[in-house]
Amino acid sequence: MKKPQGRIEPYHHPAAGWGALKQVAINLIKEKVTGGDYRMLLKQNQPNGFDCPGCAWPDREHASTFEFCENGVKAVAAEATSKRVTPDFFAAHTVSELMAQSDYELEQHGRLTDPMVYDAAQDRYVPIDWNAAFELIAKHLKALDDPNRAAFYTSGRASNEAAFLYQLFVRMYGTNNFPDCSNMCHEATSRGLPGTVGIGKGTVTLDDFEHADTLLIFGQNPATNHPRMLGELRECAKRGATIVSINPLKERGLERFASPQHTLDMLSPKGVQISSVFIRPRVGGDFALIKGVAKRVIELDDEALAQGTERILDVGFIAEHTVNFDAFAADLRAESWSTIVAEAGLAVDEILKLADIYVKGKAVISTWGMGITQHKNSVATIQLLSNLMMMRGNIGRRGAGLCPVRGHSNVQGDRTVGIEEKPTQAFLDRLAKAYDFEPPREHGYDVVETIHAMLEGHVKVFIGLGGNFAIATPDTPRTFDAMRSCALTVHVTTKLNRSHLIHGQDALILPTLGRTEIDTQNGVAQGVTVEDSMSMVHISYGMNRPASANLLSEIAIVARMAHATLGSDKVDWLDLASDYAKIRDGIEQVFDGFQNYNERLKKPGGFHLGVASRDRVWKTPSGKAQFVVHGIALDTPIHRARAEHGQKLMTLMTTRSHDQYNTTIYGLDDRYRGVYGLRRVLFANREDLTMLGFEPGQHVDITSVWDDGVVRHVEDFMLVEYDIPRGCLGAYYPETNPLVPLSSVADGAGTPTSKSIPVLLSPAKSATLGADTEAHAIAA
Structure with missing residues (x-):
């Protein structure tokens, strides 16, 4: 029998906690960080220290002496290694x-x-x-x-300094060819929000989290991608705010969290509950879900108007600050509930529950990550979410607003200082005046x-x-x-x-x-x-x-x-x-x-x-926030592939393991999902495995379904039974990046659709079943 390669084992502990502290020590030792350099962690994310080279989550104005997280330590240890x-x-x-x-x-x-x-x-x-x-x-x-x-x-x-100098050099050289990491992550945010609120940035600061009573978290896994966010969510949960996780995967960090800065958390076997509600649309179902919530808000407001009770809509905000609301409302009224339910992959009761939570909130923050941005309809989804927030005036108000959570530490700053392949003429004019040259004008x-x-x-x-x-x-x-x-x-x-x-x-x-x-x-x-x-x-x-x-x-x-x-x-x-x-x-x-x-x-x-929109200043053509109308697309590549292949057609989303940051692989574990020593794994619903004739532990090959004649195929992925919606799969990138067609991008943004890849599975040519992989189902 072959020696087992890795294992699948349920992880029952809260996010962070003792597991995180253990990994901090392991990574400092593994990277052979010298003794003197350990002290640098006390300067990480401090006003007189260095900014974490990992995520872009902000620092508190009055930082504690312990402002780093497990994955931040991994990033710092990788730099401070003595190797x-x-x-x-x-x-x-x-x-x-x-x-x-x-x-x-x-x-x-x-x-x-x-x-x-x-x-x-x-x-x-x-x-x-x-x-x-x-x-x-x-x-x-x-x-x-x-x-x-x-x-x-x-x-x-x-x-900022390197990026500004770089763009100045390149534009003086004569081109605007600036491909950058924004194009692959939050480009849909940068292109979507200007059409609604006038600027492609979030409208909240950390102080708003202290005043929010409701948080809607779309397509995020903070415990892995921006762990310090969990500290803010912990405080929100402790004071009674309603936190809703909206994601196909029920991520551990949004279930339970044990803060290493709080002794009682560390002594508790369960930590602090973060999300009280989990809404789990199918992969790519967020647009239909948000539209369903918005439709329900209109229905509730119609009922309130008929009964003479308090309006659900913020009619004052809509009248003073927005345009095109009537067209948006008419589109919502005309939308079919059956279409919404089918495309969201949720029962109507779950959509209504989310709508009820939203309308009860007096100060609502909506956050989102790449689970929203890497789809064909991602720009429309972000604009629809912006519409939903405008319906109740949840933009430009204390404790409320839009909160895109970006990945790398200065991805937003680089765009601010000119790393932009589609620069505005106003920016180019100011650059030309400041440096006495004529920059290139074509995108x-x-x-x-x-x-x-x-x-x-x-x-x-x-x-x-x-x-x-x-x-x-x-x-x-x-x-x-x-x-x-x-x-x-x-x-x-x-x-x-x-x-x-x-x-x-x-x-x-x-x-x-x-x-x-x-x-x-x-x-x-x-x-x-x-x-x-x-x-x-x-x-x-x-x-x-x-x-x-x-x-x-x-x-x-x-x-x-x-x-x-x-x-x-x-x-x-x-x-x-x-x-x-x-x-x-x-x-x-x-x-x-x-x-x-x-x-x-x-x-x-x-x-x-x-940020102008935070102050309710709208840098749009109309001078106001703009409701944008989008229909639910029913003829997408995934729809066409499903029509051809039926139930065998799966939708794959790529994701990070807990032991990586972007493409940097720090280790081979993904402990919150119960994966150890493995990366070529494929998370699948048990009922789908049965329907397809597979078993947990079996190895499969994955083939994209696309219409350009190019064969896109990756081999030898171990099936792991997982709590994921029917018809959906999850796997790590970059191992599954070969499956993403170059021509499959977000409309209006060009972002690769890495969260919605139509695929078919087949038995791996070198597959062996079962015991030697130690594959076991991960409990819900």
Whole structure:
């Protein structure tokens, strides 16, 4: 019998608690973080310390001495590791050999120490001098016959200063080709909210959580993706707020939570109950659910009007602040309950229950994550949710509002300071005036468009400021082909990842300082700024010694690329990189909200940028908040696939394990879901398994159903019985990214539809049943 590979075992404990503290210790030991560097955790997310390089959840103005979470520690430990990837490492391993390693194995090698260039003759990366690296970049960029033949990717880990300098360099070079991580996560938020409330940002701050009586949490798993949010939810639950989790999966962190900062939580076997209600639509059913709730609000208001009782709608808010409500109300009245129920995958009573909770709330916050944004109808869903909140005036009121919870630590800030492939003319005008040049006016490529352009030979140079582009993106084999078609690929990075091995004809790996490391320019320690999910801007100073004396900051790398490519006649790039306050002065000139930028950063916790819709100022064409009408789509790719394949057609959602952050794999466990030592697992409803003729523990292959003739197929996934709605499956990315068609994107946003993939299952060619996988059903 084969030796068991991993195990499935129910996890009965609350989120966080002793399990989290244990993992903190394990990760610090695993990454060989030296004793002195342990103390840095006391400076994490502190006003005089460094900002966590993980999620974008905001910090309290008056932070405690313990402001880090398990997954934040994993991110920091990965940066502070004493393990090193030196030129000797690359001398010992060809790129082909490294390609055979897993993403987890690549992560575990440690920090990069020196700039490297690909040598095709040896199939190895070899050392290169920094000056020679920048000369190679400049040579390729100058050789292009059109600046639009280069694309410049940005990860959400980049600071405001690095991102602003990067976009200035690229626009002076002559293109708006800015694919960035926003394109793959919250782009639907950025494109959807301007059509309703005028700006693509949330309207709440942390203080609003203290006054909310109802929280609706759509498509989120805070315990894994932004664990410090659970501290706020704990306080809301303790004072009696109603918290509703709306998600196909019943995630542990929204059931029970034990805060390591509270002794009684740690002594309790159950922790604190977070959500009191769980509403579980089918994958992709959120739009129909929200429309059903909105329809019920109209029905209840009609009844109140007929009976002469208090109105359900906030008629004053609607009259003063909105347009197009009558058309929206008419659409709701005309919508069929049978269609709503069928598309939501819920009984009508559950929809009515959610509507009752919503109308009873006096101050309601709606939050959402990528469970909402990665669908074909994600823009419409976010606009419909915005409509629902406007119906009762839950925008621009204390304790109420819209709260998109973004992923990476500065993904929102990067967009604020100009990382945007579709810039407004007003922004370009201000940039032109501040820096005396004419920026390109035509829109550039987003992520998916960049991949298409590389495949078609239009983009020949790819430069990535952080991230793991080849693995984060959809349609993995086609993305690999796209990257390999480039003349040059460049990656600014802290650690080795798969994208560095999927290279162009020429390729560079440029190692950079991490957020946790001291960044000294001209003998002066520099701080960098970030903007969190709630539009707070604050400064971050590294605490640790750099991993190598041969590292440059992201800002220095961008400045030296720009200097080598463009010269410094118009902009003294090296001078800007010598003092980051000068870059902030430039940001202040170009963008509203940054007045007295450097001075305001001196306040502990930073400052709020200001969000117009929070103040009930509507930057829309009408000058008011706009109700937008959307019908329920009944002819989508999933509908067509289901019509062809019947019940065998499943809808797959990709998700993170608890031991990863975005594409970074820290370990092979997902303990809250009861998975240990495994990643190629497929969560499925027991009744679906029976209907399809499978058993838990059986291994299957997964094939996408799409109409472009491309076969998309992944192999050897172990079936795990799980509490998930019928017809739905869950699996980890990036392992299932090959199943996401490049052409399957959100309408109006271009976001890959990674949460709604139509698939078919078949027995794995190498499958064996049962005992040797130790597969057991996870209890509800």
